[in-house]
Amino acid sequence: MGMSSPKCFSCAMAIPRFASSIAFMVAGLAIFVIVASVLLASSPIFSSFQDYFLSVDHGRESRPPIPPSFAGNHRPEMFVSEPSSPKPVSGSDAVNYDANSTVSDANLCDLYHGKWVYDSGGPLYTNMSCPLITQMQNCQGNGRPDKDYENWRWKPDRCDLPRFDARKFLELMRGKTLAFVGDSVSRNQMESLLCILCQADMPKNRGSRRMHRWYFKSTSTTIVRIWSSWLVHKTSEPMVFAPDGVAKVHLDLPDEYFMEFLPEFDVVVLSSGHWFAKPSVYVLNGTIVGGQLWKPPQNARVDMRINNIEAFGLSVETAVESIAAHPNFTGVAIFRSYSPDHYEGGAWNAGGSCTGKVSPASDLVRNEYTDVMHEKQVSGFGRAAEKASKKSNLVFMDITEAFGYRPDGHPGPYRSPDPNKKTKRGPHGEPPPQDCLHWCMPGPIDTWNELLLEIISKRF
Ligand SMILES: *[C@@H]1O[C@H](CO)[C@@H](O)[C@H](O)[C@H]1NC(C)=O
Numbered sequence: 519m520g521m522s523s524p525k526c527f528s529c530a531m532a533i534p535r536f537a538s539s540i541a542f543m544v545a546g547l548a549i550f551v552i553v554a555s556v557l558l559a560s561s562p563i564f565s566s567f568q569d570y571f572l573s574v575d576h577g578r579e580s581r582p583p584i585p586p587s588f589a590g591n592h593r594p595e596m597f598v599s600e601p602s603s604p605k606p607v608s609g610s611d612a613v614n615y616d617a618n619s620t621v622s623d624a625n626l627c628d629l630y631h632g633k634w635v636y637d638s639g640g641p642l643y644t645n646m647s648c649p650l651i652t653q654m655q656n657c658q659g660n661g662r663p664d665k666d667y668e669n670w671r672w673k674p675d676r677c678d679l680p681r682f683d684a685r686k687f688l689e690l691m692r693g694k695t696l697a698f699v700g701d702s703v704s705r706n707q708m709e710s711l712l713c714i715l716c717q718a719d720m721p722k723n724r725g726s727r728r729m730h731r732w733y734f735k736s737t738s739t740t741i742v743r744i745w746s747s748w749l750v751h752k753t754s755e756p757m758v759f760a761p762d763g764v765a766k767v768h769l770d771l772p773d774e775y776f777m778e779f780l781p782e783f784d785v786v787v788l789s790s791g792h793w794f795a796k797p798s799v800y801v802l803n804g805t806i807v808g809g810q811l812w813k814p815p816q817n818a819r820v821d822m823r824i825n826n827i828e829a830f831g832l833s834v835e836t837a838v839e840s841i842a843a844h845p846n847f848t849g850v851a852i853f854r855s856y857s858p859d860h861y862e863g864g865a866w867n868a869g870g871s872c873t874g875k876v877s878p879a880s881d882l883v884r885n886e887y888t889d890v891m892h893e894k895q896v897s898g899f900g901r902a903a904e905k906a907s908k909k910s911n912l913v914f915m916d917i918t919e920a921f922g923y924r925p926d927g928h929p930g931p932y933r934s935p936d937p938n939k940k941t942k943r944g945p946h947g948e949p950p951p952q953d954c955l956h957w958c959m960p961g962p963i964d965t966w967n968e969l970l971l972e973i974i975s976k977r978f
Pocket residue numbers: 614618903904909
């Protein structure tokens with residue numbers, strides 16, 4: 519039951535496919551705008567999704583309720599606000615950074631190109647054996663009827679990715695601290711790791727509001743999570759024309775919240791991306807240089823030259839560069855690449871959703887926005903890595919393509935236990951409210967931690 523293998527990734531990266539798909543984007547945009555406005559006008563489904571998506575982790579960021587205006591229309595705006603075609607990263611760049619960061623240690627294989635294969639061995643835990651699953655990710659507990667999505671393993675082309683061995687992980691991390699820094703998708707990965715590990719040793723919660731902290735007594739291992747939506751410095755205070763409330767994202771300064779704790783971490787797993795779809799003002803060197811779903815007043819003279827996609831690339835470069843330059847950080851920094859969502863399922867005009875997906879896609883579900891974000895992340899990481907003196911502790915964990923095949927791995931409509939929730943399309947084909955961004959637990963996201971263990975096991 520093997521899936522067809524992804525096409526040559528570096529070739530695909532080298533072809534400027536962006537140009538060839540502009541026509542598709544424009545057509546898709548037009549259709550999406552119409553569909554979205556009909557949906558927004560006719561039903562409140564987006565509002566509850568929006569609350570969920572925008573819900574911030576209260577570990578830290580209790581401040582800025584971001585204007586709830588993005589959920590229905592963020593995609594069109596992103597495309598519209600993108601004046602020039604971003605240049606695709608060349609294949610050689612992408613491969614080099616993979617190669618030099620994760621794979622350079624001798625004969626390691628490329629973990630990120632391969633296929634999903636059916637594995638009747640089943641998941642590493644269940645909703646019964648892990649008490650730490652957030653309800654939103656507890657797809658089985660929320661009534662999802664199918665289960666096969668739990669039974670696919672990632673098979674890299676030239677090697678095997680071993681099934682996660684919790685004792686091995688804990689031994690490797692004896693006396694060490696691993697931190698997850700990022701948004702709610704980062705939290706999703708941390709909770710997956712906790713569920714896997716708690717099969718061997720139930721951790722104690724030693725967290726505070728500021729930092730979630732779980733302690734595994736058997737090996738004195740600590741898993742930490744710090745909320746950082748953008749990985750760079752964020753302020754809320756009014757700034758020139760930009761009012762209070764809308765986030766000011768300083769693209770050239772790292773987020774001080776995690777930088778302060780960095781020296782304590784032996785491994786730090788960073789990720790970002792999805793918050794670049796949200797309303798914000800981009801700041802460089804103290805000056806407003808752009809924004810997302812925000813426009814300066816008409817009489818203001820502001821050069822809005824940085825859109826959200828450029829901003830993402832710059833933020834990644836800043837975060838990587840700052841970590842590499844931190845004098846007291848001696849650990850390994852792993853950047854997890856952009857996590858693809860599957861609202862399109864390949865066709866916006868078919869109602870854009872992941873409802874009803876029960877197995878991996880046989881062809882990669884390509885999404886221009888995901889591709890461009892991934893390219894910006896690869897190039898931002900690459901620029902910073904080039905400048906870094908200690909390149910060896912920077913790793914790019916490139917999950918984007920592999921997870922493009924997994925529209926079945928999201929909660930979809932099964933994101934709450936509410937027995938009255940809508941799970942079927944409406945009479946006109948409109949999809950039910952759903953989450954096609956985060957990942958079910960157990961589910962394909964557990965693979966991220968298998969990759970993480972592979973990376974760590976080659977270093978400790
Ligand atoms: C990656 O490794 C190759 C071969 O070892 C080397 O030629 C290249 O300069 C390296 N790239 C970076 C960015 O370190």
